[in-house]
Amino acid sequence: MAFKLKIKPTVGAAPASAGAFAAGAALVQSQTGPRPEKPVRLNLDLDPATHRRLKIAAIDRGISVAVLVRQAIEREIS
16 A cells, blocks of 8 residues: 655745745754754765765874864855
């Protein structure tokens, strides 16, 4: 028996700017109020060869893969 998932698009005003969109994208119910912001988890797929090269680059620098990726993202968006 096959099931079809029906997803209704949400209707609302478009964000005023890219900054407004990005600011709202990371907020979830658990992040409201006086608590400090939680980090947002990012998942991505890499081919095995790229993953190996990434791990080797992190080891060569004496840092974790997570730190290496965060640094690369910061460099790219700064």
